[in-house]
Amino acid sequence: MDINTEEYAAHQDAQDPLGHLRESFIIPSKADLARKTLQPSKEHTASQDEPSIYLCGNSLGLQPSLTRKYMQQYLDTWAAKGVYGHFKEVEDSNLVPWLHVDDDCVPEMAKIVGALPSEVSVMQTLTANLHLLMASFYRPTKERYKIILEGKAFPSDHYAVESHIRHHDLDPAKAMILIEPESQSTPILSTAHILATIDQHAAETALLLLPGVQFYTGQYFDIQTITAHAQSKGITVGWDLAHAAGNVALKLHDWNVDFAAWCTYKYLNCGPGSIGGVFVHENHGKIEESQSGEPQYRPRLAGWWGSSKSSRFAMTNKFVPIPGAAGFQLSNPSVADTTALRASLDVFKLTSMEALRERSLKLTQYLQDLLDQLAKEQGSACFSIITPGEPEQRGAQISVMLKSGLLDAVMESLEAAGVVVDERRPDVIRVAPAPLYNTYKDVYLFVKAFRAACQQASQDGGHGGSIMANAGKDERGWSEVK
């Protein structure tokens, strides 16, 4: 069967054992996206409810259907119980007493990243977590002071590392090593090149910080190999998993990763800015008793929520951390946020990361195959794919580099067709079929719309009407917020 047909896509969807998971999400309709109000207008008819083609879960994941129900339970508990909500078990609520909301999310969260529950905590935000982890894991000495990260890192990681280096009164110009692509022709960083760069600076390097999946190229790094290699040179290894958690099947514990942090609003579908996550390998989370009876533990910036509530310490301000990642917590967490996380995790519980990854590989391969076909059709006149072609080297996302000057017009056409993807100026669009809720039909329709968009853009250059391309253009966080 010709893969570039709606029939083929429908056939794949019909056979898909995970196809039912889509029902656990709210898919915006095309009319929803176009409307300037929350409520539909009186003229609205059901025929306008055609689902949008939302391939932007790498930027903001869609809302699980459970989220509103759980949020209402949270609000009802707060309203009815006040402060008792911290302790009181409520029989008809899916939520636990607030004292336990973060711990309650840990087991499922740990499964998603391939960790022991004691290695994971739910807390803060991604960049705050990176800082807290670096405060513990980046302790430069005269000999080892460098931090290696990738050249076009997500801005926040770059600023976090740079400011941490300055915090230790070191000079980023010397201490911050950026791994740049070997060749101008591709932004991909081969594993060999990464290892070579590590080797070049190994003796002076304290920390390697890389993204599990690169936000711009969609490249999925060989976490296991890179981690092992760096550690064999005495380097601590941390991973930013913003684009990896919920996307690829991670095994942080087995891969011996030292630490990691992530946000939950992308593939974890917890809503914009929702509470983040932290991994600390159990090797680093132990509490031991010294000869003098003093507890020995990895130094970290501390707060009460990471403190072990042991009765002998009840009356004194003596900090003994909870063993593991939980000991890195600072303040009691947002229950609104952990409620959204609970709703999301209750959907992840219906499947496994292995099953999702298997589906994702097929779905993104379908996208790649259709795009390859299209490129051939166009004689590669309009775009090229910059994401690695090998499935093991990417997650759900494919980054498409358009020929110079086409971006705004293409985005405008896509939006008019009810397609949601995002862009990275000047020329890249990112397309991410999320394994939990996107379909082969979504992918087929995307490529169909993209074909038309390329055609249109090549002909008349568009009118600059894309919301995504224009919106917030001069504001803080414009490009990167998506």
Add this chain to the structure above:
Amino acid sequence: MSSQNEYSAEYAKIQDAQDPLRHLRDDFIIPTRADLKRKTLAEDSSTASEPSTYLCGNSLGLQPRLTSKYLNSYLSAWATKGVLGHFTEIEDSPLAPWLHVDDDVMEPMARIVGAKREEVAVMETLTANLHLLMCSFYRPTKDRWKVLIEGKAFPSDHYAVESQIQHHDLDPASAMVLIEPPDPSSPLLSTSHILATIDEHASETALLLLPGIQFYTGQFFDMKTITAHAHERGIVVGWDLAHAVGNVPLQLHNWNVDFAAWCNYKYMNCGPGAIGGLFVHEKHSGVSAGQENATTDGKTPSYRPRLSGWWGNDKSSRFRMENRFVPIPGAGGFQLSNPSVADLAAVRASLDTHAKTTMLDLRSKSVKLTAYLQQLLLEHGPKERCYEIITPLNPEERGAQLSLKLREGLLESVMEHLEEEGVVVDERRPDVIRVAPAPLYNNYSDVLRFVQVFRAACERAAKGGSAETNSLMVNGGREEKGWGDVK
């Protein structure tokens, strides 16, 4: 007035009727007694129940009626717009596009703490903010390395300061100076004692970190005087305002406070664990075009060092294509990650409720309300007085809260009886209960009822009772993390 019996329902009703802020109570959801007792969210067919006497807003503030509306609006925006919610102006939503939700609350938040708009940011959590601020403001040298905090600080502040000191490879035993009460009979710290302790260590002290209002005693410190005194001695001054924000009028800018941080789930009523806030005085947060930096191509702007993230970055077009950090001038430049929109919806709802009044008017009511509580406790308490008020009796030296120290062994029984009667307060073991009439939604009738029930509770407890108790507050989460302190 003096001939009227204050300890009477009529008196309380008259006070309530005359209270110009009485209508604000309607903007909050007050749990009923049945609500508190019920084991389910679903209401059962029991008869309509009277409101509980909820005097625990110092621990967890009640829910504004707007919150549900705003949170649901947020969920609808996310459901119908997906990622476009960052940018889309939605006509029938009370919320700003997500890109602006934090900026959107800066102005009203700043008013509540007496700051300029640019001096405030809504971000992270209280303890995270303290760490971020200390990483910027606590930069110990050989000459100045000590940090002064109060002796029975809230555990998180103690751990935060201690770990910051250790982070700089210093020894808390010498670098961490605790201001203890001069007299063991009272846990209060007089201003003169604080100033004297500052003087004792001044030349070696880098930072003074105190709570605007002390969580245990309810004491409201003289922030202006203490800040000025410490400044004169070259000490940086930060304030933990967890119990002060939304409780007492603050003038952080005029008092020249260097930095401050707070949580928003107490008197700010934003829900358990909701996003926090921080203040950085404008004198510290300017950003100027800097000197030519020999190691880079462009100019390196000059700004106070801090741990940075993209959300604090000034999105100026000339930096668009490079990873070049120039902070937003002001507190905004201390932000790290994009904030939780769910939490900000609750913050917006709370601030829109606050906007119906002012901190000065709230304080005016609060002073009277807490004075009434004090009067009833001192003049109409149980025959055998089994408690003392450890909070200062001077209204200038406290906020809404009174801390009552019970005679030894009575706590469990008293708490049980209060709970049984639908009175919600919290306790600090072994002997203290904290009672906080919140000016936004509590009233004189609440205070009267508290004292009536408390009287009965004391009398019953004094007759003898075990340390075993059915009190949810006393027992709840006892063996768990955060037990005593989470409230």
